[in-house]
Amino acid sequence: MPIRVTVWNEFLHEQNDEKVRAVYPLGIHQAIAEFLGRDAELAVRTATLGQPDNGLPQAVLDQTDVLLWWGHMGHQLVDDMVVERVYQAVLDGMGLIVLHSGHASKIFEKICGMPSHLLSWQERGEGERVFVINPAHPIAAGLPQYFEIPKTEVYSEYFSIPAPDSLIFLSWYPSGEVFRSGFTYERGRGKIFYFSPGHETYPIYKQPEVQTVLRNAVRWTARTPNAPRIVYRANTPVLRPHADMGENR
Ligand code: ZN
DSSP, X not given: OOXXXXXXXXXXXXXXXXXXXXXXXXXXXXXXXXXXXXXXXXXXXXXXXXXXXXXXXXXXXXXOSEEEEEOSTTGGGSOHHHHHHHHHHHHTTOEEEEEGGGGGSHHHHHHHTSOTTOOXXXXXXXXXXXXXXXXXXXXXTTOOSEEEESSOXXXXXXXXXOXXXXXXXXXXXXXXXXXXXXXXXXXXXXXXXXXXXXXXXXXXXXXXXXXXXHHHHHHHHSOXXXXXXXOOOSOOOOOOOOTTHHHHO
């Protein structure tokens, strides 16, 4: 069975900004879907903000093992009902990969439980060195110790997030800033990965190392097969002592 992937994009910059359209003529979602779709183990579809139900009706989430999320200027346009639906899907086991400025999306803030939109940023077109600081993590598989993105938007600390369950990437910039650029959370049955590189005016999603990160992340965040169902009970049955236990005291 392939992993069912939905790439969601607000798809606003590409329609409003010539500079962005030059990099991603069909939209960031199509660029990501294109390289993920080359992987025979993935079944990839796309969804965008402007579609009915913001592209994410329950029927789509029910058939999604991993949802990728790229948003920036349209965070407030995402319907609260849709955010709640995505949140519940994550708690029930759907993987979520939050990209770049998605750190300020309603869904990521809900996952974080605090205002995760707070960080410093600068667009100077400088480079980024992305260090793998947890080489044992499956999302780092196949990567070198670090890789470089020639032109990026600088995101820098302090980044107002709860301590990650696993911190995988740390970025450094020539101007001296650092940033926790890739990390995970687990919530309920669901796994979440955040990855910061991906500014819309640079071809970052066309870079092989970035594609490796996202391919790995899709596999890692995908539903855990046979994950225990979460059941809330008033009374958990009492553990019955083994018959022999009395004699051994
Ligand atoms: Zn950006």
